[in-house]
Amino acid sequence: MEPGKSAQHTAFAAAYDEHVARIYRYHYYRLHNRERAEDLTSQTFLKAWERFDSFDSSKGTVSVWLYRIARNTLIDDVRRLHPSEDLGDAAERIPSGEDVMNNAIAREAMERARALLERLTPEQREVVQLRLWDELSYAEIAEMTGKSESASKMAFSRGLATLRKQAGPLAILLLLIPFIHS
Amino acid sequence: MPTPSLERVRAVLDDLYAIDPALREYGTDLEDAVRTLLASKPDVDVNSQFVASLRKKLIQPAPVRTSFSLMPKFSLPMMIPVAAVGVIAVVAAMVVTQPGLLRMNGGSPSQPNTNTLALNSLTVTKVGANGFGNLAHNGGAGEDASMISARPQSGGGGPAYGMGGGGTAMAVPAPAMAPLADGATEEQEAEYAKRMANTSMIAPGEPGSYTYERFRYSYDGTLPELASSVDVFRRVKQSISAGSLANTSIGFMNLGSFGNTKLQQFTLTQGGSYGYQIYVDLNEGMVNINQDWNSWPHPEALPCVPEGPCGYQMESSDVPEDGVITGIADAFLSEHGISKDSYGAPVVDRRWSIVQPYMRGTPGALTTDMRVRWAPDTMNVVYPVQINGMTAYDSSGFPYGLSVTVSIREKKVTSVWNLMTLQYESSAYDALTDAKLILDIASRGDVYSAPFGQDSAERIIDRKLGEPTIVLMQSWHQTSNGMGEEILVPALRFPIVKDGETNDYRDAVMVPLVKELAQPIYTIMEKGMGGGVLMNQGTTATPPPATTDPAVVAPAPAVMPKQ
Numbered sequence: 027m028e029p030g031k032s033a034q035h036t037a038f039a040a041a042y043d044e045h046v047a048r049i050y051r052y053h054y055y056r057l058h059n060r061e062r063a064e065d066l067t068s069q070t071f072l073k074a075w076e077r078f079d080s081f082d083s084s085k086g087t088v089s090v091w092l093y094r095i096a097r098n099t100l101i102d103d104v105r106r107l108h109p110s111e112d113l114g115d116a117a118e119r120i121p122s123g124e125d126v127m128n129n130a131i132a133r134e135a136m137e138r139a140r141a142l143l144e145r146l147t148p149e150q151r152e153v154v155q156l157r158l159w160d161e162l163s164y165a166e167i168a169e170m171t172g173k174s175e176s177a178s179k180m181a182f183s184r185g186l187a188t189l190r191k192q193a194g195p196l197a198i199l200l201l202l203i204p205f206i207h208s
Numbered sequence: 209m210p211t212p213s214l215e216r217v218r219a220v221l222d223d224l225y226a227i228d229p230a231l232r233e234y235g236t237d238l239e240d241a242v243r244t245l246l247a248s249k250p251d252v253d254v255n256s257q258f259v260a261s262l263r264k265k266l267i268q269p270a271p272v273r274t275s276f277s278l279m280p281k282f283s284l285p286m287m288i289p290v291a292a293v294g295v296i297a298v299v300a301a302m303v304v305t306q307p308g309l310l311r312m313n314g315g316s317p318s319q320p321n322t323n324t325l326a327l328n329s330l331t332v333t334k335v336g337a338n339g340f341g342n343l344a345h346n347g348g349a350g351e352d353a354s355m356i357s358a359r360p361q362s363g364g365g366g367p368a369y370g371m372g373g374g375g376t377a378m379a380v381p382a383p384a385m386a387p388l389a390d391g392a393t394e395e396q397e398a399e400y401a402k403r404m405a406n407t408s409m410i411a412p413g414e415p416g417s418y419t420y421e422r423f424r425y426s427y428d429g430t431l432p433e434l435a436s437s438v439d440v441f442r443r444v445k446q447s448i449s450a451g452s453l454a455n456t457s458i459g460f461m462n463l464g465s466f467g468n469t470k471l472q473q474f475t476l477t478q479g480g481s482y483g484y485q486i487y488v489d490l491n492e493g494m495v496n497i498n499q500d501w502n503s504w505p506h507p508e509a510l511p512c513v514p515e516g517p518c519g520y521q522m523e524s525s526d527v528p529e530d531g532v533i534t535g536i537a538d539a540f541l542s543e544h545g546i547s548k549d550s551y552g553a554p555v556v557d558r559r560w561s562i563v564q565p566y567m568r569g570t571p572g573a574l575t576t577d578m579r580v581r582w583a584p585d586t587m588n589v590v591y592p593v594q595i596n597g598m599t600a601y602d603s604s605g606f607p608y609g610l611s612v613t614v615s616i617r618e619k620k621v622t623s624v625w626n627l628m629t630l631q632y633e634s635s636a637y638d639a640l641t642d643a644k645l646i647l648d649i650a651s652r653g654d655v656y657s658a659p660f661g662q663d664s665a666e667r668i669i670d671r672k673l674g675e676p677t678i679v680l681m682q683s684w685h686q687t688s689n690g691m692g693e694e695i696l697v698p699a700l701r702f703p704i705v706k707d708g709e710t711n712d713y714r715d716a717v718m719v720p721l722v723k724e725l726a727q728p729i730y731t732i733m734e735k736g737m738g739g740g741v742l743m744n745q746g747t748t749a750t751p752p753p754a755t756t757d758p759a760v761v762a763p764a765p766a767v768m769p770k771q
Binding site: 035038039042043046047050051060064067068071072075 | 253254255258259262263265266501
């Protein structure tokens with residue numbers, strides 16, 4: 027392997043080690059299915075490796091780049107399995123309680139979270155999910171979704187305001203509950 | 209001292225307060241709720257085995273840690289010679305102390321090596337009944353069976369959307385619905401959406417609705433004789449002694465100064481072209497061999513032509529017959545002194561050929577991307593573990609054991625996995641003998657899936673099962689201290705009768721014969737929640753399968769009495 031390839035290989039390995047758990051959670055939070063989350067995580071990194079040549083760090087972080095690939099992978103997968111879903115809805119997909127097959131408590135929490143998120147617009151929903159579930163910064167959300175940072179903040183703020191008005195302040199916590207992990 | 213999770217939640221709460229200061233007045237409530245709910249957090253930790261496996265697939269094994277861990281502050285250029293010296297010293301020690309472990313030298317490449325990996329000969333030690341603890345105990349009813357590796361491969365076996373899908377096997381909607389290629393144009397996306405809308409998956413008269421395929425298996429023959437107890441096998445991690453580094457000097461420091469050190473893992477890298485890395489885990493009693501990334505050609509690094517074929521891509525016709533592939537694997541094992549004595553006849557994994565028609569661009573279909581017309585670069589050969597005349601399979605029904613990957617392009621072995629010591633303990637457990645329950649589980653494909661008829665979106669495809677045989681099923685058991693350990697449990701393996709084209713990825717349905725592992729998940733949930741667990745939005749738990757799907761589970765076939 028030529029030196030450039032070797033360096034690239036090392037860089038990709040580092041990116042993998044740093045992000046694999048986060049990318050897995052990104053998929054898991056939206057599917058609540060361990061096997062499918064693993065499958066989509068695999069697909070995400072396989073695609074990333076295939077395209078690592080084209081990654082330009084001057085145009086964005088590897089983190090956001092990976093999340094973008096994860097997002098597209100998720101959209102493709104949801105389109106494939108649920109062709110009736112709006113094509114734009116996959117990225118802000120809310121797992122239903124039915125997706126949670128093996129954890130009754132998580133299932134109940136997920137149903138509550140789902141009911142809350144359904145009150146938001148798709149744009150607000152995706153931003154709220156990326157911020158609360160994936161813990162992305164507004165700058166990262168902006169880069170990932172193609173919106174401005176201020177627009178992302180605005181969408182988040184309006185989303186929370188909607189939830190607070192309609193469901194009370196504890197509703198916001200409910201969005202966090204299914205995804206708290208140590 | 210707050211847990212890290214709580215700190216993270218607090219950080220998010222602070223973020224919320226910054227946007228909406230009025231939330232602060234509810235801060236105590238929020239934090240109290242968090243504390244309470246932390247105890248019921250769902251498992252969202254990524255599986256370390258999955259991470260390691262994917263890393264291996266993408267990258268190669270992680271760097272050697274043993275020698276490195278002794279000197280964490282050293283820079284990489286210094287660590288490499290240090291590691292090399294350490295490994296050389298230790299391998300020398302191993303050759304002295306364990307001459308039969310793994311032949312590193314001797315035996316030319318063209319000359320079969322007769323000095324075999326002595327520790328991979330099978331031994332079984334019997335221990336008392338229920339000696340491995342509660343096999344279903346993993347801390348909570350809902351998590352019990354999650355430790356059983358239910359997923360045969362991508363898209364198969366595990367619960368799918370909605371109401372499970374052990375029987376959904378390949379979650380491919382229809383042959384013509386090849387996935388939209390990455391980087392598709394807007395026109396392609398529009399066409400794709402149109403095709404989706406036109407597909408028969410959309411129920412007539414129900415715009416926007418969908419169906420998914422789910423297999424329902426039935427067996428109308430006789431079950432084999434089932435004993436009231438069965439032996440479960442647990443692999444004993446046989447630590448391999450490799451001496452110590454205590455007296456090793458590496459020129460600029462004395463490793464012995466650390467005292468009481470023990471070598472746990474090491475990696476050897478073979479020089480020259482087509483070299484290998486040999487990873488030895490002395491604690492686990494396991495050896496993995498992989499192609500050395502740096503010394504093998506990488507045609508896949510060539511760029512693909514958009515919308516055209518990739519020059520390096522293999523076609524179906526490039527894949528040789530099974531005998532050729534197993535011959536390459538056999539020769540490699542023989543050359544490197546790896547005994548096959550404790551394994552059954554090799555099986556070539558050709559399951560990719562089930563997937564392939566559904567990935568290929570069919571005439572008239574949208575996908576013209578030739579990249580999806582693939583055949584794999586490598587083929588996997590499995591030499592199944594055999595204990596007491598029973599062959600081991602994974603939970604998808606595919607043979608489980610020593611795995612050898614052969615490069616079709618290079619006609620060489622690229623990796624060997626699961627080469628491990630075969631020391632097992634066996635312990636008797638109560639067996640599942642309830643024919644009705646066995647057939648109920650079999651009908652749904654596994655213990656995870658919900659009964660049929662709960663989801664109007666499911667489209668049931670009936671499949672017949674052939675006569676079952678008693679085999680061993682590889683599974684994972686979580687010990688009381690949270691560690692995972694591999695077990696082999698007796699199971700009924702029902703071959704799936706496949707007539708005509710099918711996207712059912714599995715060859716067989718597996719039903720574990722250990723009573724405590726054979727409880728359908730939904731019945732465990734019912735118990736755990738006092739019968740009130742939600743199975744669907746707004747509905748309560750379903751009745752037992754005998755009433756939901758009597759056609760499959762009744763009448764129960766005769767079970768031959770134990771002699």
